[in-house]
Amino acid sequence: MPPAPAAGAEISPPRQSLHALGRLGRRLLANKEISVLLAIVILFLLFEFFSANNIGFFTNVGLMESVAFVTSSVGLVAVAITALMISGEFDLSVSGTFALGPAVMGWLLREWEWNIVLCFFAALLIVSLVGLVNGLITTYIGVPSFIVTLGTLFAVTSWNRLILGGFPVTLSKEQKAGTFVKVLGGDIPHMPFAAPFVWMVGFGVLLAVMMRRTRFGNWSYAAGSLGGGVARAMGVPVRRVKLSNFVIAGMLAGLAGILQFSDFGSSSVASGIDLNLLAIVAVVVGGTSLFGAKGTVIGSVLGAIILGSLKIGLVVIKVPAEYYLGLVGVLLIVFAGLNARMEVLRRGGLKSTLFG
């Protein structure tokens, strides 16, 4: 019989491979996007196997269309505020700008009967201006963005009510059949999602590349740390960086509203309600820090997919819809907790994002 190995001696091959597996697991979990992706897979499997009457979940095209519909709006708003949050600022007004986009576009269409493309760009300009105002007040007057955007949220909501006057804006059958609206919000043949989902993913990838691979992205991360102090000392134009991210947030939130309007055909004052907070949930679940300098755009897209799947999936497994918001709350806290704990793993110097 061979002598038992002394403590600290070579580990037998099977144990060694087990260790390697553990290391790999830790590496994967330390990657924010992959841990969220894992959660999506688990949710999909759960809903699939526990679906009522075996209607399935990810195998059911109709259900996936609903998931995509919910995800597109939350997702684009989440993408809109991720870069801003990484640069250390907040935007609570996005649910207001989400409704303002279609309100301005629909009003111009109805009252002034402008060309629809012109109405679209005019609406984008207005929502971008809301972002600009948020940014100017925050960076030049020095009011915390949480307060500024809470204020503009109320202001914009009030403006929405004035524009819409209790009547939703609508797109006529002819307008909906037009190429422009179809590009914005039309169905895509043979795919379980409509155009807004593609736009959401597209902007997600675009901003992800912007944040990780351009100088502006580098500056945004730096601007989010220690109130931008280091960045400023290193010559980064912190105000300009934050201001740009405010404008991006306003523009994309408004665009998200317009995309939903194009898909749905109508938009009211109630459109986009709660979306600011849900988007923050998606962003936090996706691994972005509320204190700036940390996070990824792709994580936010994945976080939005979790919210979308949860909303539809709960219905599929016959959990009453009343539980949705409660579970969103639990999800938020669980993921924030996981992120805090996994910080220890990342401190080990592991690569923490897909884009290095």
Add this chain to the structure above:
Amino acid sequence: MSVEAPPAARGDSAVESGAPVVELKDVSCRFGKNFAVEHASLSIYPGEVLGLVGDNGAGKSTIVKMISGYISPTSGTIEVMGAPVSFSSPRQAREAGIETVYQDLAIVSEMSLWRNFFLGQELFRRVLGIPFLRVSEMVRVCDAHLAEVGLTSVRSARQTAATLSGGERQSLAISRANYFESRLLLLDEPLAALSVRETRRVLESIEAVKAKNIGVLYIDHNMDHVLPAADRIAIMHRGSISRVVHKGDLSVDELSDAVAASGTEDHVG
């Protein structure tokens, strides 16, 4: 940048050669009615470490802020390589070759080492007008530089700066001046809260910068910190520079006495 003829040699200069990299000429800075800095003149020469010592509130950090572009002097001029400058942002100061390392604002701990190293001076290539980062090149340069600085605990330029100790952060920030061939390195209390071993590391980094003929302005309220590094020491008191001494001219005790003497009237902290 035009380099003008060196100004008339000052009577007390012995070690310095050539024109000063940065010169403060009769600079004052007032906040409301209070003078933070009053008629201060100071020259920093290439390859020397000038220590600036004084109690809290003596006006040291105001001098730092003026040279690094955060605030403008109320009167007087700042010259870089003999040419008067007026910076309206830290970016402009950095473009003029002034690298500042603040004790608590040296490094973004959430970002990787290479991102920190090149922050504000990223290498990029424009594609469709958009400045895309040249990541692999920056990682390579940073890796090589880390080896040169001797940060042995660092495995890769891709790891986050949160993994570095306080001294390693200071060393990395200081060594940026070498790579970017700065003219002046401003150090704001770089040794605060560092261990003996870390202190030695940071002092070595300062020596390396000096060897590249970069001028160093070293600000600290603690004479014991400044002494091992400085060639000359300026003592600041109530917004004015009360004395400039060469390290060899006075003994350590005499120097300490000089600081203590200038600070006896106001120990308000």
